[in-house]
Amino acid sequence: MALLEAHEIYKVFGRRPDRAVERLRRGESREDLREEGLTAAVIDASFQVEAGQIFVVMGLSGSGKSTLIRMANGLLMPTAGQMRVAGSEVTGLDRRGLRELRRDRVSMVFQHFALLPHRTVGENAAYALKVQGVNRADRQQRAERALELVGLGGWGGSLPGELSGGMRQRVGLARALASETEILLMDEAFSALDPLIRREMQDQLIELQHRLDKTILFITHDLNEAMRLGDRIAMMRDGRIVQVGSAEQILNDPANDYVAQFVQDVDRSRVLTASSVMEPPVAVLGGDQGPRVAHRLMREHQVSSLMVVGRDRRLRGVVTDDATADAVRAGRDDLAGILQPAATVGPDTAVADLFAASADSPVPLAVVGEEDRLLGVIPRVTLLNALGAGSSPDVTMIPAPRGPVDDERVEVAR
Numbered sequence: 420m421a422l423l424e425a426h427e428i429y430k431v432f433g434r435r436p437d438r439a440v441e442r443l444r445r446g447e448s449r450e451d452l453r454e455e456g457l458t459a460a461v462i463d464a465s466f467q468v469e470a471g472q473i474f475v476v477m478g479l480s481g482s483g484k485s486t487l488i489r490m491a492n493g494l495l496m497p498t499a500g501q502m503r504v505a506g507s508e509v510t511g512l513d514r515r516g517l518r519e520l521r522r523d524r525v526s527m528v529f530q531h532f533a534l535l536p537h538r539t540v541g542e543n544a545a546y547a548l549k550v551q552g553v554n555r556a557d558r559q560q561r562a563e564r565a566l567e568l569v570g571l572g573g574w575g576g577s578l579p580g581e582l583s584g585g586m587r588q589r590v591g592l593a594r595a596l597a598s599e600t601e602i603l604l605m606d607e608a609f610s611a612l613d614p615l616i617r618r619e620m621q622d623q624l625i626e627l628q629h630r631l632d633k634t635i636l637f638i639t640h641d642l643n644e645a646m647r648l649g650d651r652i653a654m655m656r657d658g659r660i661v662q663v664g665s666a667e668q669i670l671n672d673p674a675n676d677y678v679a680q681f682v683q684d685v686d687r688s689r690v691l692t693a694s695s696v697m698e699p700p701v702a703v704l705g706g707d708q709g710p711r712v713a714h715r716l717m718r719e720h721q722v723s724s725l726m727v728v729g730r731d732r733r734l735r736g737v738v739t740d741d742a743t744a745d746a747v748r749a750g751r752d753d754l755a756g757i758l759q760p761a762a763t764v765g766p767d768t769a770v771a772d773l774f775a776a777s778a779d780s781p782v783p784l785a786v787v788g789e790e791d792r793l794l795g796v797i798p799r800v801t802l803l804n805a806l807g808a809g810s811s812p813d814v815t816m817i818p819a820p821r822g823p824v825d826d827e828r829v830e831v832a833r
């Protein structure tokens with residue numbers, strides 16, 4: 420079940436917003452309403468965030484992102500539609516329910532969170548806990564733990580003025596983490612930072628998310644940030660969500676011209692991963708097969724190398740046609756001596772890093788999952804195409820087969 424779910428949400432600012440929603444539902448446009456001084460900030464937005472995901476809402480200024488995220492913790496109430504957080508409907512909560520929601524379930528990090536300048540970093544990190552009435556010893560302990568998580572262990576006694584911008588942002592993050600809620604809302608949290616520090620914070624957030632398994636709703640107007648962080652991304656335009664998908668889906672299959680135009684300058688080679696350019700191997704060789712079978716398979720499939728997997732599907736290495744032909748001529752009946760180690764990458768390796776990983780090897784790159792199980796191969800030609808992926812829109816995209824190599828292909832070799 421989704422941990423956070425928005426269902427057909429509308430938010431209209433201005434007089435008689437309910438009637439405005441009816442008009443929008445009947446097909447009137449945002450501009451029609453604007454002429455009358457009404458702002459349709461969010462229009463018919465639906466999405467689901469699964470537990471443990473980073474869900475990014477991305478859009479230009481004024482597209483409705485902040486309004487949307489504020490409805491996830493009840494800072495704003497939808498004009499129509501439902502927002503459900505951890506099974507409870509935010510719209511239906513009274514003041515006390517909302518207080519509990521913000522205390523126990525959802526904390527928020529802002530772009531410019533006001534650190535209290537005369538309070539120490541530790542007191543700032545513990546601030547939300549103090550407001551919640553957590554006792555002093557507990558809040559100190561939780562704040563210290565949170566500061567350590569963001570790399571500020573030992574800074575608790577300093578004043579905010581003694582910290583750099585990036586460090587202050589970490590205090591804001593620590594403040595949210597100290598609440599120990601399962602959901603974090605982050606509104607342009609890194610937008611005020613220098614590019615290098617921003618990247619560092621993004622890396623740290625990804626790392627923290629892996630470690631703490633938080634569910635994060637992250638707002639940004641920066642597409643590269645969205646692509647780096649988002650397990651899923653909702654693209655907003657003029658109050659509407661125009662596409663929801665993974666970075667790869669949005670790059671490879673933009674829902675409309677607007678999204679296509681938006682993503683055209685993205686460095687694809689950094690966003691696309693090995694799993695999006697790999698292909699299933701035409702055939703693989705069982706580890707207990709000999710050079711004869713290898714030779715026949717390579718001829719049949721007109722390939723010059725074969726990946727060799729054990730019965731457990733783990734990659735054992737690769738054999739080439741030259742070596743195999745020699746072994747057949749020499750009358751050998753096992754692969755010993757001709758099996759070479761294959762160059763391998765994980766499915767999440769960025770396309771930009773594939774070429775280095777191939778170590779200039781003439782055989783395809785093997786993509787392996789957990790325990791070295793073969794997921795697919797990336798032929799040289801794809802690698803060369805993918806190298807130009809940063810600049811060329813027509814990089815070869817091959818649908819990613821997920822999971823292990825299918826049985827049929829392994830059987831060929833047996």
Ligand SMILES: Nc1ncnc2c1ncn2[C@@H]1O[C@H](COP(=O)(O)OP(=O)(O)OP(=O)(O)O)[C@@H](O)[C@H]1O
Nearest residue numbers: 432458460478479480481482483484485486487640
């Ligand atoms: N309290 C409000 N009263 C009236 N209009 C509002 C209010 N809050 C937001 N709006 C309007 O709603 C629209 C969406 O604003 P919102 O702040 O959600 O967009 P955004 O995508 O977060 O943009 P930004 O990145 O600039 O904050 C804008 O036209 C904004 O002017």
